[in-house]
Amino acid sequence: MTERASPRLGTAPASLRAAVRRLAVYPAWVAFVAVAAPFLAGVAVPLSWQYAPLVASAVLFGMPHGAVDHLVPRRLSAASTRRSVAVVVVLYAVLGGACLAWWFLHPVSAAAAFVLLTWAHWGQGDVYLLRAVDDSLTYPRSVPHRLLTLVVRGAMPMAVPLVADATQYRRVVADFVAPFGGDVAAVAWLFDPGTTRTLGVGLAALTLLTLLRGLVVRRSALATANATAGLDIADRDRPGTVTPLVTLGPVALVADRGLRVDAVELGVLWLFFLAVPPVLAVGLYFCLWHALRHVVRLIAAEASGSEALRAGDHLAAFGRFVRQAAPLTAVALAMVGGLYALVPVPPGEIGELVGLYLVLIAVLTLPHVVVVAWMDRVQGVWTG
Template identity: 25%
Template sequence: MHDSVVTLFRRTRDVSTAAALATAGVSGILLALGVGGSADWQVWLAVIALAVGIPHGAMDHVVTVPGMQPARMALFIVAYLSVVALAVLAILTWNVLGFALVVLMSAVHFGIGDAAFLKELSRSQSPPKRQAPWWVYAIPAGALPVVVPLTSDQADDALEFVNPVLQQWHQGAGPYVLWLSLLAGVVGVIWLAGRRQYRDALDVIALGALALLSPPLVAFAVYFGFWHAQRHTARLVLEMPDAITHAKDHSPAAGFVKAVLPGLPALLGTMVVAVAITMITGGTLERDYLWIVLVIVWALTVPHMALTWRLDKRALAVAGELPQMARR
């Protein structure tokens, strides 16, 4: 990995961790002071964070299936969007079941993706250090930002604004899932610190603090837009020769921007389609727009997760930590 790309990875990591800790700190102070407020601003913060995060998946079909001829690429995009459309229809039809599957899928995707990001970064170390198994980090890295906010005491209020039928999505198992997620975080921190992976342990602590101290919509917004999307975009730089060239010739930030720009049309398309679906279904922008945007993002995650797994598998396999069968 070129020095400028290593710098990009490290800066991206530092910014995302700082964003989580700062948000947790401010939320903790407001919580201690008993300062509440309308959830409206949280809803729109979530929309903004979704907008920031959407472009990171728009180039997955290019970097994971390179060299495809235009005709085949067109068919691939049609199939991709068809899967998204079916997923949107399924979630809108079976709200609770669809949401529960999305929670599971997102926790797996976020955790493995974050672990793969760290493995890509660790490859730049010389000599490579012996580390804890990747899943020691991946499990809490996925569960803490996804499961904990959705099973906390404030979850019902947040879900009320998203879609009231989702309030009992866990069917009464929320406390158990919450404590298992927190236990995974504690075990992860202890294990990582025992291997002297203090920076990795700090990441887990930051995710736990964000999930526990921040309102659910705020925790989700900051994590998705300023943690997951940023780290995934940094990984895309490795798959885009133009982005690497910009990082080498100009600056790490220039390489990052080069990886973001191709995804902006997808952002515009998602927001326009969300408005259209909201109007067609008889909803209002003030009340229903966030729900529709979330449904589209969750639906996009279905093919996005499948394509990203190829990158994740390669990163983890290079680290020598995937079983032989999983590498095929």
């Protein structure tokens, strides 16, 4: 039987939040800056090599991070294992089947929907992360601020690469739809310089807006957060108070850990996706940013996993996850072969083969998003 940790974000001890930062936050910052540096210096990498992280994602966090969805209801609620598995299997069969049919019927619109859904989902993952690592439990500041954060964070891997290199972005989308007989000519305007310039300016403005909203806090909201923290002020393993930089009438300027993490990460992500070619950048992001953070979230949801993370026993924590994820990861990879046999135009080049793999990811994404949205509700990501 799986032993559950307390699911609510507000009950997570500060030591667990610190462990999440050490494992899923700080290493990614270092890795992304290190990868971006050579490209800023003018280094070029053959396109075929750039697909390596996406290929690796089949076993390195990418595909596996959703392969324990069937255990999530049991992990975060009192549901039985049998019911947990049955509900998620039906969810995947219905929504995944509908998505697959969409790809066969109209691949271009299916690809567009996949990009938008991934935009929302990857932003959703970072909203959770910001909530999880913020000891004050106040960041992002409100539901509207969390929605804005979702849009901006999801745009980093989904839209900034389009701004940086529209030609390669178009080629990847073409590889998505080619096995199904699709053609991106109908959406060629998306890749025009005017479109990408407008998108870039808009995203830059939204980035500044979300940070400004994080900086400015109502004094009444700050007082409420501090009063709540004060209930446990003697316990150093509980959230602490937030001290404003300055107060200006009814508002205060606050640069707490949540805002600092958000600002650093947005800077790192802008640098990374503007400097690194889109295929390589998105592959690395999928493995080392989004999927890794979700895996750590899953591990922390179990009492044994939470204890292992806090103790620094990462091998034990990840070993258990690997054992749980391996069976359905293997099933999903076998499905790639089945999809290859079904498509009207079997892929031949590396880009088309990876594109077909990503179509399977697309088919599995919608039910996965539903599971994660349920996790968000249970864990209080969008409340408080």
